[in-house]
Amino acid sequence: MKTTETRKWWALGALAASGLVIGLDVTVLNVALPSLATELPATTSELQWIANSYNLVFAAMLLPAGLLGDRFGRKSLLLAALALFATASLACAYASSAEWLIGARALLGLGAAFVVPLCMAVLPVLFTPQERGRAIGLWVTANAVGLPLGPIIGGWLLDHYWWGSVFLINIPVIAVALAAVLLLVPQSRSSQRRRLDLVGMLVSGVALASLTWGAIALGERGIGGTPAAAIGVGLAMLALFVAWERQVGRRPAIRPLVDLGLFRSASFAWATVLATLVTFALLGALFALPQYFQAVLDADALGTGLRLLPLIGGVLLGARLGARLAPRLGAKAPVATGFLVLAAGLFAGTATGAGTGYGFVAGWLTAVGLGMGLVLPIATDVALGTLSAEGSGAGSALIQALRQVGGTIGVAILGSVLNSVYRDRLDLSGLPAPAADAVRDSAPAGVLVARQLDAPELLEMVRRAFVDAMDAMLWVCGGVALLGAVLAVAFLPRQTEPATAAPVGRPGPKAGESGQVTVG
Incomplete structure (x- = not known):
């Protein structure tokens, strides 16, 4: 019993390290953008896409990631996501062009979209309700601390090494997390074996990506034109998604992507x-x-x-x-x-x-x-x-x-x-x-x-x-x-x-x- 108790807290440490890296990766790029502009080289538009490709894929894939983890096993997909995150980090670090870096950042966002919800999903399985508050506090704090920590670590690395080092720092942390998740985190999945909500995945992905892109463009270009159109499309797709999920919730053969009953x-x-x-x-x-x-x-x-x-x-x-x-x-x-x-x-x-x-x-x-x-x-x-x-x-x-x-x-x-x-x-x-x-x-x-x-x-x-x-x-x-x-x-x-x-x-x-x- 004592061994099991110790194992789950060590597992939490691995999950917290993963959350720290994800939080850090959101902001660490900010201090590297001037270097990317001159060394790749990258235009202003390309710099925006280097930053935003991560956010777009991350937002679009969050909901499917959680449902797929419930269906196919949270531990298995978490291991695959961590491996993808490490691989994408290497691809980012050694990118030879802005286009390559944009694509690698998109892959990084895909890995993060699975890592974040699956780390959180494992916590209610690992810990009792009495322990859960402390466990979630540690994980959320690690993720939150990564945001302001990014510019600190990124700034130090850029003062001493080349711009790719801001991505290489992910590798050792992810390697430790992979080993710990493999050895310490239990496999868990939903006992429901119903069909996946593929339509919901598609519609939600379009809705979240449109809203995210529109919001990013709104901040850069102001109200009107393309940003407003993207946000309008996102809102329309979101309304369609809610209507679809209500219908799917009444079908016992399909597992809805979102349980709208949660909002009750x-x-x-x-x-x-x-x-x-x-x-x-x-x-x-x-x-x-x-x-x-x-x-x-x-x-x-x-x-x-x-x-x-x-x-x-x-x-x-x-x-x-x-x-x-x-x-x-x-x-x-x-x-x-x-x-x-x-x-x-x-x-x-x-x-x-x-x-x-x-x-x-x-x-x-x-x-x-x-x-x-x-x-x-x-x-x-x-x-x-x-x-x-x-x-x-x-x-x-x-x-x-x-x-x-x-x-x-x-x-x-x-x-x-x-x-x-x-x-x-x-x-x-x-x-x-x-x-x-x-x-x-x-x-x-x-x-x-x-x-x-x-x-x-x-x-x-x-x-x-x-x-x-x-x-x-x-x-x-x-x-x-x-x-x-x-x-x-x-x-x-x-x-x-x-x-x-x-x-x-x-x-x-x-x-x-x-x-x-x-x-x-």
């Missing part, structure tokens, strides 16, 4: 919404802060990453505090408190000026991390707590898909706010057209132009304009965090509801029970 659970529905809102707020901060550190504080890639350390410290502290509070107080109070702390940190950030010292920024960054660390692990635990071991893969994928698309749309909206305010604050009359266009593109480009022209007044204007824009964006993020606190108080149940079956209306084993689990 207040715990699942509201915990998933709250996890999405906190992701929205965090990604907004991570979108603006690297630009602030580089354009206003003159930090290099490594210095930018190091300045995010208070955020990581806050996340770790918040997660540890939440793990102690949730068993005593239930979910509602810690989650609502976490959102209030997050909102306070973001609102404090709106007082940041062009001449503000880093100490003030580190203070509100710590508060942001603390709030996120309180909210995200507990909200994820509440949502997963409503899932049975039978349908944990599909349910986990649904949670991640909503967070992914919500976060992407959030960054697009916040990016539009940032760009709009930044450009409104600029007065570029008298500046040559090419230089003016470059300044409007971004604050880092504006700083570069000002230095090339030896124009201190332009440099000061660019920095003030960006800080004003960042402050406006933080007001929006803070408002979202306040909304999260209100929703948590109003709708989040104090105690998690009991696990439900993955197929609508059918009973299934609860988390921590068998659900066709084999050790090995």
Whole structure:
């Protein structure tokens, strides 16, 4: 018994390492983009696709990945996904052209789309309800810490090695994870042997990919034209998907891709919404802060990453505090408190000026991390707590898909706010057209132009304009965090509801029970 107990916690360590690498890979590329532009070389459009091909495939494949894991075995597909992730990392590291790197990043997104929900799906199978909160807290924290850790590790690697090293760091971690999953994680799958929902997979993939691409394009090009059309197509396909899933749910021969009955659970529905809102707020901060550190504080890639350390410290502290509070107080109070702390940190950030010292920024960054660390692990635990071991893969994928698309749309909206305010604050009359266009593109480009022209007044204007824009964006993020606190108080149940079956209306084993689990 003691050996089994030890094995599952070691298995959790492997899963947490996998989550850390996935989180890190989302942001580590940001600091490498300037190097890719010159060394591959890559155009601005190609750089956008290098970043976005990962996000598109990741979003489109999350839901099918969870269902396939339930059907064919979560351990087997997790091993295959980790192997694909490692192979794609090698392909990225040694890409000789932008086109090659775009394709390799798409494969990386495919591997990540299976790794994330399957890691989460294994947790309700491995751990009892009493242990699950701690286990999920550790996994979610590792994934969340990977986001701000990416620029730190990427910056250090770029200072010492070539750009491909930002992908090679995945290999040793994935190798350890592969061995640990193979030896320590039990095989588990759904006992339901019904046909797969192939139509649902196709429609959901198109819907999520369209919404994600449209949101990305919205942030880059503004409202109207192609972005609006893509979002419209995504919404239409999403409505079609919901209608189809309702029909499939009534057919005993087909396993629906999404159990719409989950949304009848207040715990699942509201915990998933709250996890999405906190992701929205965090990604907004991570979108603006690297630009602030580089354009206003003159930090290099490594210095930018190091300045995010208070955020990581806050996340770790918040997660540890939440793990102690949730068993005593239930979910509602810690989650609502976490959102209030997050909102306070973001609102404090709106007082940041062009001449503000880093100490003030580190203070509100710590508060942001603390709030996120309180909210995200507990909200994820509440949502997963409503899932049975039978349908944990599909349910986990649904949670991640909503967070992914919500976060992407959030960054697009916040990016539009940032760009709009930044450009409104600029007065570029008298500046040559090419230089003016470059300044409007971004604050880092504006700083570069000002230095090339030896124009201190332009440099000061660019920095003030960006800080004003960042402050406006933080007001929006803070408002979202306040909304999260209100929703948590109003709708989040104090105690998690009991696990439900993955197929609508059918009973299934609860988390921590068998659900066709084999050790090995």
